[in-house]
Amino acid sequence: MSSALAFRGVAMEFPGVKALDDVSFEVRAGSIHALMGENGAGKSTLLKILSGAQRATAGGIEIAGRPAPAAGTAGALAAGIAVIYQELHLVPEMSVAENLFLGHLPQRAGFVRRAELQAAARRQLERVGEAIDPAARLGGLPLAQRQMVEIAKALTRGARIIAFDEPTSSLSDREVQRLFAIVRELRDQGCAILYVSHRMDEIFALCDRITILRDGRHVVTSALADLDRAAVIRHMVGRTLADIYNYAPRPFRGPGLKVRDLAGPGLAEPCSFAAAAGEILGCFGLVGAGRSELLRLIFGATPRTGGSVAIAGKEVAIASPRDAIAAGLVLCPEDRKKEGIVPVRSVLENLNLSARRRRARAGFVAESWERRNAAERIAQLRIRTPSPAQQIRHLSGGNQQKVVLGRWLAEPVRVLLCDEPTRGIDVGAKSEIYAILQDLARSGVCVVVVSSELPEVLGLSDRIAVMREGRIAAIVPRADATEESLLRLALPAPAAVAG
Amino acid sequence: MSPSAPASPPARRFADFLDRAGMLVVLVLLFAACSLGVENFLSWRNLQGLALAVSMTGMVASTMLFCLAAGDFDLSVGAVVAAAGVVAAVVMNQTGSIAAGVAAALGFGTAVGLVNGWVVARLQINALIATLATMQIVRGFAYIVSDGKAVGIAPEGFFALGNSAFLGLPVPVWITLACFALGGLILNRTVFGRDTLAVGGNPEAAHLAGISVARVKLLIFTAQGAMAAFAGVVLASRMTSGQPGTSLGFELEVISACVLGGVSLTGGVGSMSYVVAGVLIMGIVQNAMNLKNIEPFWQYVARGGILLGAVLFDRWKRRR
Amino acid sequence: MSPSAPASPPARRFADFLDRAGMLVVLVLLFAACSLGVENFLSWRNLQGLALAVSMTGMVASTMLFCLAAGDFDLSVGAVVAAAGVVAAVVMNQTGSIAAGVAAALGFGTAVGLVNGWVVARLQINALIATLATMQIVRGFAYIVSDGKAVGIAPEGFFALGNSAFLGLPVPVWITLACFALGGLILNRTVFGRDTLAVGGNPEAAHLAGISVARVKLLIFTAQGAMAAFAGVVLASRMTSGQPGTSLGFELEVISACVLGGVSLTGGVGSMSYVVAGVLIMGIVQNAMNLKNIEPFWQYVARGGILLGAVLFDRWKRRR
Amino acid sequence: GPKTETAAPAAAPKPGAVRIGFLVKQPEEPWFQLEWKFADQAAKDLGFTLIKNGAPDGEKVLAAIDNLAANGAQGFVVCAPDTRLGPAIVAKAKAAGLKLLAVDDQFIGPDGQPMAQVHYLGISARKIGAAVGETLAAEFKRRQWPVAETAVLAMTYDELATAKERTDGAIEALVAAGIPADRIHKAPQRTTDIPGALEAATTLLTRHPGVKYWLVCGNNDNGVLGAVRALEGRRIPVENAVAVGINGTDCIAELEKAKPTSFHGSMLLSAKAHGYRTAEMMYRWIKDGVEPPLDTRTVGVLITRENFRQVLREQGVRD
Numbered sequence A: 001m002s003s004a005l006a007f008r009g010v011a012m013e014f015p016g017v018k019a020l021d022d023v024s025f026e027v028r029a030g031s032i033h034a035l036m037g038e039n040g041a042g043k044s045t046l047l048k049i050l051s052g053a054q055r056a057t058a059g060g061i062e063i064a065g066r067p068a069p070a071a072g073t074a075g076a077l078a079a080g081i082a083v084i085y086q087e088l089h090l091v092p093e094m095s096v097a098e099n100l101f102l103g104h105l106p107q108r109a110g111f112v113r114r115a116e117l118q119a120a121a122r123r124q125l126e127r128v129g130e131a132i133d134p135a136a137r138l139g140g141l142p143l144a145q146r147q148m149v150e151i152a153k154a155l156t157r158g159a160r161i162i163a164f165d166e167p168t169s170s171l172s173d174r175e176v177q178r179l180f181a182i183v184r185e186l187r188d189q190g191c192a193i194l195y196v197s198h199r200m201d202e203i204f205a206l207c208d209r210i211t212i213l214r215d216g217r218h219v220v221t222s223a224l225a226d227l228d229r230a231a232v233i234r235h236m237v238g239r240t241l242a243d244i245y246n247y248a249p250r251p252f253r254g255p256g257l258k259v260r261d262l263a264g265p266g267l268a269e270p271c272s273f274a275a276a277a278g279e280i281l282g283c284f285g286l287v288g289a290g291r292s293e294l295l296r297l298i299f300g301a302t303p304r305t306g307g308s309v310a311i312a313g314k315e316v317a318i319a320s321p322r323d324a325i326a327a328g329l330v331l332c333p334e335d336r337k338k339e340g341i342v343p344v345r346s347v348l349e350n351l352n353l354s355a356r357r358r359r360a361r362a363g364f365v366a367e368s369w370e371r372r373n374a375a376e377r378i379a380q381l382r383i384r385t386p387s388p389a390q391q392i393r394h395l396s397g398g399n400q401q402k403v404v405l406g407r408w409l410a411e412p413v414r415v416l417l418c419d420e421p422t423r424g425i426d427v428g429a430k431s432e433i434y435a436i437l438q439d440l441a442r443s444g445v446c447v448v449v450v451s452s453e454l455p456e457v458l459g460l461s462d463r464i465a466v467m468r469e470g471r472i473a474a475i476v477p478r479a480d481a482t483e484e485s486l487l488r489l490a491l492p493a494p495a496a497v498a499g
Numbered sequence B, C: 001m002s003p004s005a006p007a008s009p010p011a012r013r014f015a016d017f018l019d020r021a022g023m024l025v026v027l028v029l030l031f032a033a034c035s036l037g038v039e040n041f042l043s044w045r046n047l048q049g050l051a052l053a054v055s056m057t058g059m060v061a062s063t064m065l066f067c068l069a070a071g072d073f074d075l076s077v078g079a080v081v082a083a084a085g086v087v088a089a090v091v092m093n094q095t096g097s098i099a100a101g102v103a104a105a106l107g108f109g110t111a112v113g114l115v116n117g118w119v120v121a122r123l124q125i126n127a128l129i130a131t132l133a134t135m136q137i138v139r140g141f142a143y144i145v146s147d148g149k150a151v152g153i154a155p156e157g158f159f160a161l162g163n164s165a166f167l168g169l170p171v172p173v174w175i176t177l178a179c180f181a182l183g184g185l186i187l188n189r190t191v192f193g194r195d196t197l198a199v200g201g202n203p204e205a206a207h208l209a210g211i212s213v214a215r216v217k218l219l220i221f222t223a224q225g226a227m228a229a230f231a232g233v234v235l236a237s238r239m240t241s242g243q244p245g246t247s248l249g250f251e252l253e254v255i256s257a258c259v260l261g262g263v264s265l266t267g268g269v270g271s272m273s274y275v276v277a278g279v280l281i282m283g284i285v286q287n288a289m290n291l292k293n294i295e296p297f298w299q300y301v302a303r304g305g306i307l308l309g310a311v312l313f314d315r316w317k318r319r320r
Numbered sequence D: 001g002p003k004t005e006t007a008a009p010a011a012a013p014k015p016g017a018v019r020i021g022f023l024v025k026q027p028e029e030p031w032f033q034l035e036w037k038f039a040d041q042a043a044k045d046l047g048f049t050l051i052k053n054g055a056p057d058g059e060k061v062l063a064a065i066d067n068l069a070a071n072g073a074q075g076f077v078v079c080a081p082d083t084r085l086g087p088a089i090v091a092k093a094k095a096a097g098l099k100l101l102a103v104d105d106q107f108i109g110p111d112g113q114p115m116a117q118v119h120y121l122g123i124s125a126r127k128i129g130a131a132v133g134e135t136l137a138a139e140f141k142r143r144q145w146p147v148a149e150t151a152v153l154a155m156t157y158d159e160l161a162t163a164k165e166r167t168d169g170a171i172e173a174l175v176a177a178g179i180p181a182d183r184i185h186k187a188p189q190r191t192t193d194i195p196g197a198l199e200a201a202t203t204l205l206t207r208h209p210g211v212k213y214w215l216v217c218g219n220n221d222n223g224v225l226g227a228v229r230a231l232e233g234r235r236i237p238v239e240n241a242v243a244v245g246i247n248g249t250d251c252i253a254e255l256e257k258a259k260p261t262s263f264h265g266s267m268l269l270s271a272k273a274h275g276y277r278t279a280e281m282m283y284r285w286i287k288d289g290v291e292p293p294l295d296t297r298t299v300g301v302l303i304t305r306e307n308f309r310q311v312l313r314e315q316g317v318r319d
C-alpha cells in the first residue's frame, strides 16, 4: 500500500515536557486518517513538526518514502504539505483574499495581480461554500467564518498532504457538512489526509484509518472499521466511558437569569428570555446567529443599547464585565486566544485572573490560597501542565480551554454563561466538564451553554433556545427537542432568504 | 444578521469615506484653517519652503512606514543621516568625485541597515535596543571621522542636488514625492509590500505561510538605512557640509509623524497616505507657528496641543 | 505528558537559574569585569557616585516598568522631571515653604499623569502620540514659568533632601532602593500588580475577567507622573535650582534601561529585577567609561557596542 | 586608541601625581573639543593627567564630579550646562575636596548675581554678542544700506540661557547703532543644528518678503549658517546680507569656500586661552598652591575670509 507520509520515531521535548516520544506511523494516499488523543497528547505538536513550524528533537518524516527536506515551513509547503492549525493563523488587518493567498499571492514581476487574486479568492470561498466578500477585512468576520477562511486558505496550495487540526471546533453543523464534502473530495483525488478531532461522530463518519496517541506515545494505528467507539475511548483515556452527558433531571430553584428586551449590536430585535436557577439552558444556532453577541451583551462586554438583566429576581445594573462578575454573572468566552487567556502569564495567574480580587487582603494577593486554588483546578479539570508556573501559551489548546473554564469555578457564580465551553476538549475531559456543569446547576447555578454541537446541546440542556438571524426563534424543552427540530428552527425561513 | 437600519446612503457613504480618510481629513481642515488664518501661508514661496522643510522627514518616513508596518522601528536613522553626510563630505573631498562620495554614503547607510536587519531579524534582538545601539555607534563614528567638526564639501557641483529646482519645486521635494509614490506603490501593489503587512499583522501566520519573515525584515532595515543615508546626502548638499551633530532626535520625529498619521506601532496597519498626512500635519503646525511668530516657549505648548487635538479629533470623528 | 529524562540535575538547575536570571547574569559579569579591569571602580566613593548617578533613572524606571508591563509607555517623564523642579523652585521661593514647593511639584506631576492616563486609557489615544504631546506641553510650561532660566531655590533646608547621606548612602539612593522594593512588591504581590501584567498581556481577556483596564492604566500613568515629579524634586534639591532644560532624552534612557533588562515593549512581561539589571548595566557602562577616561566620541561607540553585546550575550546564553 | 590619558612619563599615576578633571557641557561641539585639545597640550607640557568628561545636564555634572573624586583628581575645570548650577557644583566640589575653576560661563548665585567668589576664566556672553552686533552695524554703515530696506535676522535659542544672553547682546548693540527695534526679527530655532536654523529662518524670510538687505546674528556659527543657507534658498544676493557667527570653529569650511557667501565672519573665542590656561592655572594651584585670579577675561577676535588662516595659526588652532 502506498504510504504518502510516514512518521519515523518522532520525538519532541520542551523544557520539562516530553510532548512526543518515538511516534511512528504511516498515512496512506487517498485515505482520511484520524489522529486522536487526549488534550496534550501531542497531536498539534506532531502536525507542527509535519509543517516545519517546529523541528523534532529526534526522528523525522518521510514523504512518499523519501525523507522530507528540513527547510522549515516554506520547505514543507513546497513539498505539498498543508496544515490547518488548531489556532487560527490569519492576519486580521488584511483582506480575506490576501489571507487566502498568504505567502503565495498571484504575481507578475513582484506586483500582485489583484483582479486574479479577487477571482481566485472568490472561487476558493465558493468551494468551501462561504459567501464572504473577498475584499472584506478578515478581522471583522465571526470566528466560524474565519475558521472557514483558514480551511480555504490551506486548499489554495494544491497540497497533496493535508492535515486538519480540530477544524470543526468552532463550526456549526452546516459548515461541518460542507467541510466533510471537501475532505472527501480531496481524498478521492488521492490526497493523504490527517484529521485531528475530539468529536467521535465526525471521526466515525469521515475517517478510514486512525492513530491514537497517549502521553506523547503511539498507542495504536488501525483501520477504523476494526475499532468501535468504546475501544477508541479506551485507547485514548485508558478507561471506558458510558454516557458522557450523564444527564439527570434537577429541581429548579426559582428565578436564575432573566433578560428583558435586551438590544445591541448583533441582535436583530430586542431579546427576552429567562432561565431558572439550577437550569441548564442550551443555546443553539447556525454560525452568525448572534449567540455570542447575546452572551456578550448580557455580560456587559459589549455595551447594550437597551433592556435589562435580572439575576435571582433582582435587576442588576451591568455596565461592564466587572459589574457582571460582582453580581455573580460570568462568561466563558468563545475565542480563547483573543478573549480568554493572557498568553505570556502562567497557568496559575490565568486561573486566578478573576478570583484573586475577592481573596486579596488589603490589596495583596492571597498567595497560598491562589496556589491551592490552581492546584485544585488543575486536578479537577486534569489540566496537563508541567507546573502551575508554566506560561499558558505553551499548553495544548484543550488545556488552555480548561483553564478558561476553571477560572470561574472558584467564584461564587450564580449565572454561568459558556460560549462553546468544550471547544477542543477531548471526550474524557468533556464528560468531566459536563459533570461539572451539572454539579453547578444542581447547586443552584443557572447555566447557559452556547454550542454548535447538536449532540452536546441535546445531551446537556434542560431547555434549548434556538437562535436565528439575531433573534431567539424558539425555546424548546428537552423532551421535545430532536436534531431535526432544532436544525429546522435554526435555518433561515425561506421567506427571509427570498427577501 | 440583518444590517442595521440603513442611514440615507449618500450621508452614509460620506461617513465611510471620512472614516477611511482618517488623518487626511484633519490635514485638509488644518490646511484650510492655516490658509485663512495665517498670513503668507498660502503664498507659493511659503508652500515651497514648507515642502522643503518636510522633505527629509518625508523621505525617511516613507521607509519607516515599512519598518513600522512590519512591527519594528528604527531609532538609528538620525545618526545615519548625520554620518552619511560626513562620509559623503570626506570621500568627496578626498577623491574629488561627487559620485564616489554619494556612493560611499549610500554604501555606508546600507551597511548600517544590514546590520540592524541582521540583529533584529536573524538574532531576534528587540528593535529598540538594537537600533539604539547602532544609533550610538553610528553617531560616534560620525564624530570620530569628522573629529566633531563640520566637514566642508569642496566640489561645488554637489550643491545642485539640494539647492536647484525643477518646474518650480526644489529637487529634494521631488525626491520626497518620488519616495512617497514609490513607497505607496510597493506597499499596496507588490508582494513584498503585502508580505510586510502580513509580517507585522501576524508574524506567526506569515511564517507558517512560508513568508520568510527574517528576509522581509532584513530588506526593510537595509532599505531604511540606505534611505536615511540618501536623506543625509541631500541634507549635506543643502548644508554644503557634512555635519556630525545634526538631526538629533530625528528618529522620534519621523516615527511620530507616521504614528500621528495612523500607522500602528504594533505593526500590520499602515498606508502611505497616513504617512503623508502625518508628515504634513507636523510640518504645517511648525510652519504656521513660525509664520505667526509665536513665542518659542509657547511653540512647545502649541505643538503639543495641536498634536493632541489632531488625534482627539480623529478619534471623535470615527466614534461619531 | 511525561517528565522528560532528567539531565544531570545540578547542571540543569544551574542552566534554568541562568535562564531565569536573565540580564542579572550580564550585570554580575559586567560588574566583575569592571572591578578587575577598571581602576578605582570598586572604591566605596565610586560606588556611591555610581549609585547616585543611576538613582534618578532608577526611580522613574520603577514606575515605567508598570507602564511597559501594561503595554504602554510614557515619553513625558523627562519633561515632567524638569517642570516639577521648576514648579518646586518657584513655589518655594514664593511661599518660603519647602513643603508647599514639594507638594506643588507632586501635584503638578500627578495632574500630568492623570491627563496622560485619561487620554491613553479612556480616550484610547496611542500612548506614543499622547505622551509626546504632553511632553511638549509640559516642557513648554517649564520654559514659560522659568522664562527659560534656571530658578535658584532660596530655602536652603531643601538641599538636604538630595545632598545628605544616611548610613553612608546618599538619600536619593535610599529613595531609589525604596522605589525598587516597593515597586517589586506591588508588581509581584498585589492584585494591582498582577492586573497590570494581565492588562499588558491581553487587554481583552483582562477586561472580560473583570479587570478595569482603563482604571489600571489611569492609575499607572498617574503614579508615573507623580514619580517623575518626585524625581524632579530630588534633582532640583541636588542642583539647588529648578532647571527647565534638564533631562532631555531622559524618557528614552529610562525606557531603554527597562527594555535592556528584559521588560517587554509589548506588555505582559516584566519584573523589578529586570529593571534593576537594566538600570545598573547602563550606569556601570557609563561610569567605567568615565573612569577609563575614554574619549567622548569613542564613548558613543563603546556604549552602543556594550549595549549590543549585552543583549547578544543574553540571547546566546538562553539559546545554548 | 580610545584611551587618552596623557599621563606624564609614568603610565600609572604615582601617589601625589596631579590629576585634573575638565568637564564640558557639550562634548560633541568643536569648541569644547578644542578646549580639551589645548588642555591636553598643557597636560603633556606640564606632566599631569587630564580627565575629560562630558556633562550635558546638571545631573551628569554632579555624577561626573563624583567620578573625578573616585578617580583621584584634586581639582577640575568646568563649563556648566547651566550657570545656575553654580551653587550645587561648588557644594559638591567642596564635599569632594576638589578645587574648582569655572570656564566659559560664569556661575550665577541664588541671588541671580555672578558668583564672584568662584575662580573663573571666560568671556561675557553678552559682550561677545555685543561684539557681533557692533561688527554687523559697522558693515551696515560701510555698505550704506538704507534703513528702510534693511532688517536684522536674529537666530535665537532661548532655551539656553547663555544663548539668549548672546543674541540679546547683539540685538542691544544693533539697536544702539541705530537699527529700529521693529526691524529686528527673531527666528526661534527648534533645534540647535543647521537644519533647525534653516527651517526657522526660511519661514521668517517668508514673513518679510519686502526686506532687501539682511543683517544676521545668532547664538553660534551653526545658527547663523542655517540662516545663510535660507537666504541662499530665497535667492537673496550674496552681497545683500551680512552674517556674523560666534565661536569660529564651526564656520571654517564656510570661510574656505572658493566663492564668498553672505557669511561675513565669526567672533573667534580663544580656545587656547580657555583650554590651556585654565588647565595650567589649576595645575599650578594644586602643585604649587598658586591660587589663580578670581576673574580672568578673554576677548573675541573677528575672523573673516581675509584673516582667518592667519588668526587660526596664531591661536594655535591650526598649523
Ligand SMILES: Nc1ncnc2c1ncn2[C@@H]1O[C@H](COP(=O)(O)OP(=O)(O)OP(=O)(O)O)[C@@H](O)[C@H]1O
Pocket (backbone or CB within 6 Å): A014, A015, A017, A018, A019, A037, A038, A039, A040, A041, A042, A043, A044, A045, A046, A086, A384, A385, A393, A394, A395, A396, A397, A398, A399, A424, A426, C001
Ligand atoms: N512551545 C511549547 N513549550 C512547552 N510545552 C509545549 C509547547 N508546545 C506544546 N507543549 C506541550 O506539549 C504537549 C502536547 O501539546 P499538543 O498541543 O501537541 O497537544 P494536543 O494533543 O494538540 O492537545 P489538544 O487536544 O488539547 O489540542 C502539551 O503538554 C503541551 O503543554
Ligand SMILES: Nc1ncnc2c1ncn2[C@@H]1O[C@H](COP(=O)(O)OP(=O)(O)OP(=O)(O)O)[C@@H](O)[C@H]1O
Pocket (backbone or CB within 6 Å): A140, A141, A142, A143, A144, A145, A170, A172, A265, A266, A267, A285, A286, A287, A288, A289, A290, A291, A292, A293, A294, A334, A452, B001
Ligand atoms: N461588534 C460587532 N458589531 C457588529 N456586528 C457584529 C459584531 N460582532 C459580531 N457581529 C455580527 O453579529 C453576528 C452574530 O455573531 P456571533 O458571533 O454572535 O454569532 P454566533 O451565533 O455566536 O455564531 P458563531 O458560531 O460564529 O459564534 C455575526 O454575523 C457578526 O458578523
Ligand SMILES: [Mg+2]
Pocket (backbone or CB within 6 Å): A043, A044, A045, A086, A165, A396, A397, A398
Ligand atoms: Mg492541539
Ligand SMILES: [Mg+2]
Pocket (backbone or CB within 6 Å): A291, A292, A293, A334, A419
Ligand atoms: Mg459565537
